[in-house]
Amino acid sequence: MAYDHMVSLTRTDGSRRIFHVYGRPLPKRDEVITLPVDGRLIKARILQSTHHTETLANEAVAIETVQV
Numbered sequence: 001m002a003y004d005h006m007v008s009l010t011r012t013d014g015s016r017r018i019f020h021v022y023g024r025p026l027p028k029r030d031e032v033i034t035l036p037v038d039g040r041l042i043k044a045r046i047l048q049s050t051h052h053t054e055t056l057a058n059e060a061v062a063i064e065t066v067q068v
Helices: none
Strands: 004-010 016-022 032-037 040-052 057-064
Touching (some): 004 032
Parallel strands (some): 004 057
Antiparallel strands (some): 004 016, 040 057
């Protein structure tokens, strides 16, 4: 199980942010995670999660969820 990974977040306004996450397992597809953005916590849904054993690179792609 990977405990260091990158999360590429696409915000609702189209902007993108990259997070390096330490000490947490790589999230699975459709899992909802919380990320700190501009001093507040936002929810994001994982679209894709990839574990590359040969390069030890672990990546997740997320999109911000709209809270109503």
